[in-house]
Amino acid sequence: MIKALFYFLLVGFMLMLGACTTAPEKPAGFVVGEEQDKGEQILPDDRTSKTVLALLDSAQASAKAGQLHNAEAQLERALRIEPRNAVLWYYMAKLRLHQNRLAEAAGLAAKSNSLAGKDRKLRADNWRIIAHARNQQGDLAGAQQAQEQVDQLKQ
Amino acid sequence: MVRRPTRKRKSTVQQQNKRYSRTKSRIKNRLLRWPHWRKTVIGLAVLFLAYVVFLDVVIRVSFEGKRWALPAHVYARPLELYPGVRLSPSQFNQELERLGYRYAYRPTEPGTFARQDDRFYLITRSFQFWDSKEPSRQLDIHFADGRLESLRDASLDKELTLARMDPPRIGGIYPAHHEDRILVQLKDTPPLLGQALIVVEDRNFYSHIGLDPRAIARALWVNLTGSGGLQGGSTLTQQLVKNFFLSNARSLWRKANEAIMALLLEWHYDKNEILEAYFNEVYLGQDGNRAIHGFGLASRFYFDKPIERLTLPEVAVMVAMIRGPGYYHPYRHPGRLLERRNLVLDLMAQQGVIRQSQALSAKQSALGVIQDRTTSANSYPAFMDLVRRQLKEDYREKDLTSEGLRIFTTLDPSVQVTVEETVKQQVKALDRQRGLNDQLQSAVVITSTTNGEVLAMLGDRKPGYAGFNRVLDAQRPVGSLLKPAIYLTAIEKARQYNLLSLIDDAAITLKAQGGVTWSPKNYDGQSHGEVPLYRALVNSYNLATVRLGMKLGFEAIEDTLHRLGINKSIPPYPSMLLGAIELTPLEIAQMYQTLASGGFRTPLRAIREVMTADGKPLQRYPIHIEQTVDGKSIAVLTSAMQEIMRSGTGKGVRQFFPEDVELAGKTGTTDELRDSWFAGFGSDYLGIVWLGTDDNQPIHLTGGSGALVVWSDMMRRLQTQSLLPSAAEGVEVLPIDPESLLVAGYSCSGKVNLAFVKGTAPEYYAPCAGGGKR
Numbered sequence: 001m002i003k004a005l006f007y008f009l010l011v012g013f014m015l016m017l018g019a020c021t022t023a024p025e026k027p028a029g030f031v032v033g034e035e036q037d038k039g040e041q042i043l044p045d046d047r048t049s050k051t052v053l054a055l056l057d058s059a060q061a062s063a064k065a066g067q068l069h070n071a072e073a074q075l076e077r078a079l080r081i082e083p084r085n086a087v088l089w090y091y092m093a094k095l096r097l098h099q100n101r102l103a104e105a106a107g108l109a110a111k112s113n114s115l116a117g118k119d120r121k122l123r124a125d126n127w128r129i130i131a132h133a134r135n136q137q138g139d140l141a142g143a144q145q146a147q148e149q150v151d152q153l154k155q
Numbered sequence: 156m157v158r159r160p161t162r163k164r165k166s167t168v169q170q171q172n173k174r175y176s177r178t179k180s181r182i183k184n185r186l187l188r189w190p191h192w193r194k195t196v197i198g199l200a201v202l203f204l205a206y207v208v209f210l211d212v213v214i215r216v217s218f219e220g221k222r223w224a225l226p227a228h229v230y231a232r233p234l235e236l237y238p239g240v241r242l243s244p245s246q247f248n249q250e251l252e253r254l255g256y257r258y259a260y261r262p263t264e265p266g267t268f269a270r271q272d273d274r275f276y277l278i279t280r281s282f283q284f285w286d287s288k289e290p291s292r293q294l295d296i297h298f299a300d301g302r303l304e305s306l307r308d309a310s311l312d313k314e315l316t317l318a319r320m321d322p323p324r325i326g327g328i329y330p331a332h333h334e335d336r337i338l339v340q341l342k343d344t345p346p347l348l349g350q351a352l353i354v355v356e357d358r359n360f361y362s363h364i365g366l367d368p369r370a371i372a373r374a375l376w377v378n379l380t381g382s383g384g385l386q387g388g389s390t391l392t393q394q395l396v397k398n399f400f401l402s403n404a405r406s407l408w409r410k411a412n413e414a415i416m417a418l419l420l421e422w423h424y425d426k427n428e429i430l431e432a433y434f435n436e437v438y439l440g441q442d443g444n445r446a447i448h449g450f451g452l453a454s455r456f457y458f459d460k461p462i463e464r465l466t467l468p469e470v471a472v473m474v475a476m477i478r479g480p481g482y483y484h485p486y487r488h489p490g491r492l493l494e495r496r497n498l499v500l501d502l503m504a505q506q507g508v509i510r511q512s513q514a515l516s517a518k519q520s521a522l523g524v525i526q527d528r529t530t531s532a533n534s535y536p537a538f539m540d541l542v543r544r545q546l547k548e549d550y551r552e553k554d555l556t557s558e559g560l561r562i563f564t565t566l567d568p569s570v571q572v573t574v575e576e577t578v579k580q581q582v583k584a585l586d587r588q589r590g591l592n593d594q595l596q597s598a599v600v601i602t603s604t605t606n607g608e609v610l611a612m613l614g615d616r617k618p619g620y621a622g623f624n625r626v627l628d629a630q631r632p633v634g635s636l637l638k639p640a641i642y643l644t645a646i647e648k649a650r651q652y653n654l655l656s657l658i659d660d661a662a663i664t665l666k667a668q669g670g671v672t673w674s675p676k677n678y679d680g681q682s683h684g685e686v687p688l689y690r691a692l693v694n695s696y697n698l699a700t701v702r703l704g705m706k707l708g709f710e711a712i713e714d715t716l717h718r719l720g721i722n723k724s725i726p727p728y729p730s731m732l733l734g735a736i737e738l739t740p741l742e743i744a745q746m747y748q749t750l751a752s753g754g755f756r757t758p759l760r761a762i763r764e765v766m767t768a769d770g771k772p773l774q775r776y777p778i779h780i781e782q783t784v785d786g787k788s789i790a791v792l793t794s795a796m797q798e799i800m801r802s803g804t805g806k807g808v809r810q811f812f813p814e815d816v817e818l819a820g821k822t823g824t825t826d827e828l829r830d831s832w833f834a835g836f837g838s839d840y841l842g843i844v845w846l847g848t849d850d851n852q853p854i855h856l857t858g859g860s861g862a863l864v865v866w867s868d869m870m871r872r873l874q875t876q877s878l879l880p881s882a883a884e885g886v887e888v889l890p891i892d893p894e895s896l897l898v899a900g901y902s903c904s905g906k907v908n909l910a911f912v913k914g915t916a917p918e919y920y921a922p923c924a925g926g927g928k929r
Contacts (some may be wrong), residue, residue: 051237083605
């Protein structure tokens with residue numbers, strides 16, 4: 001009985017160790033600042049490499065600590081490794097949006113969209129960023145169009 | 156009570172005043188009574204004192220303030236290691252060589268590696284990057300099939316997902332005197348170095364007051380008797396003062412200054428501070444323009460190791476060189492240097508710094524200096540030129556040459572080396588082939604399609620040549636490189652044009668400026684009648700392009716060019732349509748970057764980050780992207796540009812690439828074959844090649860027979876990756892039968908794959924596909 005408990009704990013311990021030494025199994029999103037939308041996060045898809053997930057972890061930690069310049073550098077590193085990963089471009093867009101660099105945020109969101117394929121949720125969020133940017137920049141018609149895209153994708 | 160003491164004080168003050176005036180008059184009387192010579196002496200003494208005070212200020216300000224102007228150091232991109240990265244063992248080996256990692260049977264310290272075929276074991280150097288400090292790690296790396304297969308931290312026995320090598324240093328931005336140094340602290344240097352220095356240069360360093368009368372006497376004696384001696388008369392302090400503040404002139408005035416300043420320096424600072432300054436100041440040779448100062452840099456430069464790892468014979472070499480880095484030059488006069496090194500070792504043993512046996516065994520070893528790398532300061536002049544120009548927009552020249560900034564650039568040395576090797580071979584061959592007597596020149600730029608980083612650049616066919624930078628400064632007519640902008644303008648009007656729209660390739664005569672007429676010709680001199688849009692681009696038909704361009708209008712085309720990233724104003728002449736505008740290879744790269752990145756204008760960047768000398772973040776140059784062309788239009792245009800590489804003016808690429816590698820590009824040729832251009836891209840690299848002569852002579856090469864050959868060979872060596880199908884929504888790619896211009900089937904021959912905005916593709920199958928509606 002004690003032996004069984006011992007082995008049980010040992011296995012548990014080993015599993016814990018394993019979990020500590022490998023990249024996180026479940027990828028986290030990328031939250032920057034106090035986001036308005038507390039809704040479901042957009043996560044990197046299954047094809048995202050462990051390398052990029054590790055960099056995203058660092059970027060998230062940097063962003064949390066308010067070191068946006070570091071987060072930016074880490075996201076760019078991730079993008080050099082997976083330039084066609086639409087979610088990474090979206091995270092960059094979120095970062096820029098938080099910094100109120102709207103034109104850049106819109107550009108990055110559009111880039112993300114150009115690679116997003118059939119990911120409706122991601123595309124909707126990118127269009128939301130574009131709509132917000134256009135709205136803030138006074139391009140109301142453009143914002144309206146972008147918002148229509150959001151609505152259409154959400155159906 | 157209150158008044159009395161006041162009165163009392165008053166009386167005291169009065170008494171004192173009286174006493175003062177008495178003294179004053181006494182001094183005055185005495186002075187008056189003094190003879191003139193005394194006054195002169197006093198005056199001189201005061202002047203002298205003032206001068207000493209002045210020197211004192213000079214010394215303290217420069218010694219305590221910033222002591223050295225540190226040049227900015229420029230780094231290439233750091234190599235990122237992760238499982239799956241495309242990297243061959245030989246490429247990795249080259250990177251290690253670039254970084255000065257040394258082969259060791261059993262690596263024990265940072266900067267050493269062992270290799271067994273596809274497996275490397277190495278200890279990386281730690282490095283402070285912008286986003287984090289990369290620790291030194293023991294890496295066990297395995298390669299397979301041209302990729303990194305596994306990456307382990309051997310000390311932690313753990314698989315790694317990512318590790319970053321230290322970045323190769325590719326140059327510096329120097330002040331006028333071109334001094335460079337790596338500052339070291341005394342505590343980080345091997346104790347033997349200081350001991351050897353003192354034994355050889357200034358035996359009484361720790362006891363004298365800045366000057367050493369015994370040494371002066373000994374030097375005088377040696378001078379008078381002519382008997383050889385190792386030690387000079389100047390103390391280390393005097394030598395430091397001389398290098399620090401004074402000229403090299405041999406005058407009494409300088410000697411006197413030197414003595415006073417040496418005394419003052421000793422007065423203010425302790426011996427170790429002075430020794431440390433000496434360590435950093437001492438001149439130890441040249442690397443091209445760059446002056447090697449200080450043991451820190453010298454140890455890196457001659458032995459490729461940090462100062463703390465210098466061995467006894469290496470320490471002796473450093474100390475031996477001080478007396479005359481030119482005379483005892485490790486590469487030019489190794490014999491002399493070896494002899495003097497052994498003298499230094501003997502002296503060290505004689506003075507008890509080392510044992511006799513140590514000296515004996517050290518004397519057996521070779522000089523140990525690494526291979527002559529004296530060109531390293533001038534590598535990649537074209538790229539460095541771009542870095543400098545981009546930096547000058549944000550920094551003052553003085554800051555760049557004195558603050559020791561660390562500039563992290565986008566240069567990929569392995570790409571750069573590939574470009575250099577290809578150009579060297581191919582341009583030479585083309586030059587010979589066309590009998591151009593070495594006049595054929597070349598400019599090349601390679602960027603990353605995805606983020607606009609400049610990866611490599613060559614401004615002259617000779618890689619290290621730092622003269623005219625043709626990538627940035629050669630304004631050349633671009634010929635047909637402009638055509639994609641015209642066709643894109645048409646494609647963007649998706650309701651009017653698709654790639655199958657017919658345009659007329661009949662002869663045309665237009666009124667040009669000044670009332671003259673202009674009758675452009677096709678390259679083959681023929682007119683091809685009505686041709687589909689894609690074929691006019693694929694075969695670079697001039698007549699069809701001019702007709703199309705005239706229909707679209709100059710303004711629309713100029714607008715497209717601006718959206719693609721060309722900032723110049725475009726002259727509204729018909730000849731513009733055939734590329735009669737002058738652009739630099741870099742401007743062309745900017746234009747094609749927008750095409751290669753799917754319609755996102757991305758300013759080309761050579762710099763990623765700038766950090767301060769002590770590793771603090773200063774400025775980032777992040778990626779900027781802006782969508783200026785709709786992704787669908789770009790997808791359509793790109794499909795036609797891919798056809799150029801399959802059956803059009805770029806088909807020569809197939810001598811270098813198999814059919815299944817999809818590439819897109821465009822040739823450019825100018826009047827009388829004066830310029831040969833090629834611009835093209837795979838999914839990872841964009842490359843621009845220009846060939847021509849500086850005096851604008853015909854080079855008898857078209858874009859296809861000249862620049863394309865260089866481009867293809869270069870891209871093959873770079874293993875550029877095939878283009879991926881466009882991810883743009885609302886685009887379909889269909890096989891088209893070139894005869895009927897309808898959708899082809901399996902049984903059709905010669906079909907071409909073209910992209911269409913959804914709803915604009917042909918609705919019917921070609922006869923060879925059985926006909927009928929789709």
